[in-house]
Amino acid sequence: AQTVTQSQPEMSVQEAETVTLSCTYDTSESDYYLFWYKQPPSRQMILVIRQEAYKQQNATENRFSVNFQKAAKSFSLKISDSQLGDAAMYFCDRTGNTPLVFGKGTRLSVIA
Amino acid sequence: DAGITQSPRHKVTETGTPVTLRCHQTENHRYMYWYRQDPGHGLRLIHYSYGVKDTDKGEVSDGYSVSRSKTEDFLLTLESATSSQTSVYFCAISESPGTSRYNEQFFGPGTRLTVL
DSSP states (O other), X not given: OOEEEOOOSEEXXXXXXXXXXXXXXXXXXXXXXXXXXXXOTTOOOEEEEEXXXXXXXXXXXXXXXXXXXXXXXXXXXXXXXXXXXXXXXXXXXXXXXXXOEEOOOEEXXXXX | OOOEEXXXXXXXXXXXXXXXXEEEESSOOSEEEEEEEETTTEEEEEEEEEEXXXXXXXXXXXXXXXXXXXXXXEEEEESSOOGGGOEEEEEEEESSOTTSTTOOOEEOOOEEXXXX
16 A cells, blocks of 8 residues: 555644654655645645655755655655744645555644 | 635535535646545545546545536535545645646645534
8 A cells, every 4th residue: 555654643843943744655656756735724735845756856945845765765844943834734745656645644833 | 826716615414415515726737636634634535537527536435426527627426425524625636647747736725514
């Protein structure tokens, strides 16, 4: 089965500090993409960052970056200089020849 | 923001009644998806469509059917609603399939369905 595992149901971080959310996945495909989505209390799903599996370079988007370890099938999200607006559910996802498979999410709290 | 709307946004219904949820897009994207979100489960794929009248099952398709007669509309039908189908339902669209560069999914605002 193609699965995505987020082992941290909840995390918290102090404002302005750095936090890393973990994600591991299982796939038999060689060509796939990995995503982190954010879901704030408004419920709207927002794409945070995307990684193409064939690219060795880790993706970055402003304060968000990933640590992609293909051999280990690991795809963690690092949020630097955390802000109150980063508080949300974060979902790790994988897509390829089969449609998107979501992890169960990590709820991130940001402490002022 | 991608032009995706869902209707209704909230619905309360009784067990055994039929329910249809509508997803409408203005982006002319080929791929459309229906997910349900439940606490502790994340989002799970119900059905998806890769073109007009072309649909396929997802992970949790039992009890649901879909139809897509136009590019812009993707309907999700619960033929006889059950309490286990109480959930938040999300529609999503993408320009290309999962192995393509332009495979980002854009999500609608969600529909909260309660089956009593």
